[in-house]
Amino acid sequence: MDGREVALATLHREDVPLPCLTNCWITHSAYMSRVVGRDYWSDTVGVFCEFVRRTGANLVPQWYIPGEAQRMLEIGEIMHGTKQHEAAGFRSPEDVRDWIEQLPDDEAIEREFDLDAAAEDYAQTIIEHSNLLGSDVLVIDHFGQADFMGGYTRWGYENYLAAAGLYPDTMRRYYHRSAVNARLKNLAIVQAIERHKLAPFCYTGQDICGSGGPLMSPAMLRALYFPELKWAMAPLVGAGIGIIWHCDGNILPILPDLLDLGIVGLQGFEEEHGPRWEDMCALTAPDGGPIVIWGCVSVTTTLPHGTPDDVRRAVERSFTVAGRGRGHVLSATSSILPETPMTNIDALFEHAHRFGREFLGG
Secondary structure: OOHHHHHHHHHOOOOOOOOOEEOOOEOOHHHHHHHHOOOHHHOHHHHHHHHHHHHOOOEEOOOOOOOHHHHHHHOOOOOOOOOHHHHOOOOOHHHHHHHHHOOOOHHHHHHHOOHHHHHHHHHHHHHHHHHHHOOOOEEOEOOOOOOOHHHHHHHOHHHHHHHHHHOHHHHHHHHHHHHHHHHHHHHHHHHHHHHHOOOOEEEEOOOOEEOOEEOOOHHHHHHHHHHHHHHHHHHHHHOOOEEEEEEOOOOHHHHHHHHHOOOOEEEEOOHHHOOOHHHHHOOEOOOOOEOEEEEEEOOOOHHHHOOHHHHHHHHHHHHHHHOOOOOEEEEEOOOEOOOOOHHHHHHHHHHHHHHHHHHHOO
């Protein structure tokens, strides 16, 4: 089996002899430069693709490569928050309410959406990235979602959450309008996957939780947000396209709601805030089989602060707890940042292959 076949079979929860491994959302450009042997910033796409090949990663679920913000951090520039939402005119929950009231209606959104063009754009992006990475790497991409995190990014957290509490009908309208566009996008994704014979899987998620749980109460999420999100995702679920959801923070209070969306897999898990790897691996998917599970080497504890031996132990735990034939993808929990010791990243990739082959029998 080549790497792409291993990754696809893994996502289908088949018993494979070789490990599936993501590129682990590396933002450590110096590490990529060292692995490839040339400066990342001289050819960001080329070095990234060669880095993926040299580390033996066989699943790229997101075209996520370091950009200008990461470069500024690496050279020691201090980046100040500027309250961009205030500069854009959002100083109160009423400003949020008034902005939402000006959104176009469902019919206008549908009239402006070109389904065929969106399907071709989605397919061609995956095909282009697949060609760049080569036949050993499976590429999948994002899907349409009712927007949660864009609101607090655009309006600021206080304005966003206050508007939800003061004007719930208006916030429901916002979630619905974003869901209309997301549902159309997902119809296009179904068309793209079927027409171009792409892998029937998507990956992404919304940053809904922090370390203490959801940013909004579960009751409010169930009343305002989750029904729109589920409706937006329904075309993918109905077409049998597997959705892997990124988990941030303490997702435990809303875990049943996430599973109710029809997702087949979960990725992430900040275990220091509640979700234990053992518990996540025990979950079942909507079809009654084991849930596809991606993890679970921590980017906040083990990788930046542990030793190479700690990383190797985390890799072994990830494989042994997940077990065989259940869609386990070895992955970091989120982005690996520049302060992570290179020896620890070496240990992650090297031991993923060495122990993974031993554990799976390859």
